C-alpha cells in the first residue's frame with residue numbers, strides 16, 4: 001500500500017511593481033541566495049532575472065523585473081518593456097507595493113497595465129510593513145486592494161526580514177499548476193556568472209553614489225581569465241555619463257573605486273567560492289542610456 005504521490009507543481013511567477021518597492025529583495029529571500037542585486041536607489045534592476053526556488057514538491061520560477069516607471073531614456077523604455085513582457089506568460093503575478101505609502105499615479109498606471117496584459121491571478125504583496133504605521137494599515141490595504149484587477153489574495157510582508165514570506169509562499173504554491181520542472185533542479189538563476197559579476201560591481205557602485213550618478217552607471221566585463229594559480233582574473237569597466245561622475249566614482253586618491261572594488265571582490269569570492277583578482281576602470285560614455293547598441297553590449 002504505497003502512499004499517494006503528491007503531484008509536482010511548477011510555474012512562472014512574475015514579480016512586478018514600481019521601482020524600489022522590494023521586488024528583488026523578495027525574490028532573493030525565496031531563492032535563499034542573492035540572484036538579483038538590491039539597492040536603496042530606484043531602478044536598480046534593469047533586466048528580467050529568473051530566481052528559481054527548488055523544493056521536493058515544486059519548482060517556482062520567480063521572474064524579477066525592472067520597476068515600472070515613466071521612462072526618460074531608451075534604457076528605461078527597454079526596462080519597462082522587459083517588465084510588462086513578463087506578464088502575459090506568467091502563471092501567477094505578484095504585484096509588489098510599498099505599503100507604507102498610499103498608492104500613487106505610478107501604482108495606478110501599473111494596475112491599468114495589469115488589466116490589459118495579465119491573464120493570471122494576481123497576489124497583492126504589501127511590502128515594507130515594518131514602515132507602515134498601525135493607523136494606516138486599513139486605508140492603505142483597502143486602497144491598494146481596490147486598484148488590483150483579478151486580485152486573488154493579499155499578504156503583508158517585510159522582505160528584508162522575511163516576515164510573512166512563508167505564508168506568501170504557501171499562497172503561491174497553492175496556485176501553481178501541476179507541471180514537471182522547467183529547469184534542472186540545481187539551477188537557481190538564468191543569469192550567467194559574467195553578468196552576475198557585472199551586477200555585483202554595479203550594486204557596490206550604486207551603494208556609494210547618489211542622485212543622477214547611480215542611474216548613469218553601467219558595468220562591462222572586459223576580461224575573464226583563469227590564472228594558473230587558481231585565481232579568477234576579472235577586468236571590468238564602470239561606465240558613467242559625465243566627467244564629473246567619473247571623478248565621483250574614482251573618489252579622492254582613488255579611494256572610492258578601491259572601496260567599490262574591494263566590496264565587489266569580497267562578495268564575488270563568497271558566491272563563486274574561489275579567489276578573485278578584480279581590476280576596475282572608469283570611463284565616460286556620454287548619453288549611453290539612449291544608445292541601445294551600447295547598453296545591449298553591457299548585457300553580453
Ligand SMILES: Nc1nc2c(ncn2[C@@H]2O[C@H](COP(=O)(O)OP(=O)(O)OP(=O)(O)O)[C@@H](O)[C@H]2O)c(=O)[nH]1
Nearest residue numbers: 019020021022023024025043044045067128158159
Ligand atoms: N524597510 C524595508 N525595506 C525594504 C523592504 N524590502 C526591501 N526593502 C529595501 O528597499 C530598497 C529597494 O529594494 P529592492 O529589492 O532593490 O527593490 P526593487 O523593487 O527590486 O527595486 P527596482 O529594482 O529598482 O525596481 C532596498 O534598500 C531594500 O533593502 C521591507 O520590507 N522593509
Ligand SMILES: [Mg+2]
Nearest residue numbers: 023024044045
Ligand atoms: Mg529590483
